[in-house]
Amino acid sequence: xxxxxxxxxxxxxxxxxxxxIVASAIDKRAYVYAKESDTVKFTSPITPGxxxxxxxxxxxxxxxxxxxxxxxxxNKNFSELASYLKSDVKNYLKNIIGGSLEALNIxxxxxxxxxxxxxGKAGLGSSAALSIAIPKx
Numbered sequence: 001x002x003x004x005x006x007x008x009x010x011x012x013x014x015x016x017x018x019x020x021i022v023a024s025a026i027d028k029r030a031y032v033y034a035k036e037s038d039t040v041k042f043t044s045p046i047t048p049g050x051x052x053x054x055x056x057x058x059x060x061x062x063x064x065x066x067x068x069x070x071x072x073x074x075n076k077n078f079s080e081l082a083s084y085l086k087s088d089v090k091n092y093l094k095n096i097i098g099g100s101l102e103a104l105n106i107x108x109x110x111x112x113x114x115x116x117x118x119x120g121k122a123g124l125g126s127s128a129a130l131s132i133a134i135p136k137x
Contacts, residue, residue: 001033001034001035002033002034002035002137003031003032003033003137004031004032004034004133004136004137005029005030005031005032005129005133006029006030006128006129006130006132006133006136007025007026007027007028007029007125007129008025008026008028008029008030008117008118008124008125008126008128008129009023009024009025009026009124009125009128009129010023010024010026010123010124010125011023011123012024026118026124026125028116028117028118028119028124029116029117029118029129030114030115030116030117030118030126030129030130030133031114031115031116031133032112032113032114032130032133032134032136032137033112033113033114033115033137034110034111034112034113034134034137035110035111036108036109036110036111037108037109037110037111038109039052039053039054039055039109040052040053040054040055040057040058040094040097040109040110040111040112041053041109041110041111041112042093042097042111042112042113042114043112043113043114044093044113044114045114045115045116045120051090051093053094055101055107055108055109057094058094058097058098058101059098059101059102061091061094061095061098062094062095062098062099062102064084065084065091065095065098065099068080068081068084069081092127093130096130096131096134096135097110097112097134099135100134100135103135104135112134112137114130114133116129116130
């Protein structure tokens with residue numbers, strides 16, 4: 001089993017308003033534990049309970065995400081992508097996992113556990129920390 005972590009962040013100046021951004025890591029972290037599995041399993045405080053998906057479901061979800069992203073890029077309008085990601089927090093995690101499996105050329109399942117000191121929806125980078133820690137695991 002592997003265990004990795006990534007820090008949260010605090011934007012001091014510039015988020016969404018300026019070209020110059022000053023940010024700092026904070027002393028709160030997201031922790032991810034991973035081991036081999038037949039399917040894709042994850043537990044997380046943001047998705048209560050146990051979640052299990054087939055590899056084909058993860059791949060299909062990620063393929064849909066890439067298509068929605070490409071339409072947004074082509075049309076210079078990412079509102080569909082924002083709605084897609086906000087529609088179900090599990091979509092977000094499935095896409096991180098699907099993208100990680102694809103980028104790392106992994107054709108096996110994985111069991112992932114997430115713990116976090118970073119409070120979600122507080123602007124402290126909890127999603128960014130997971131986006132870094134999951135592929136590292």
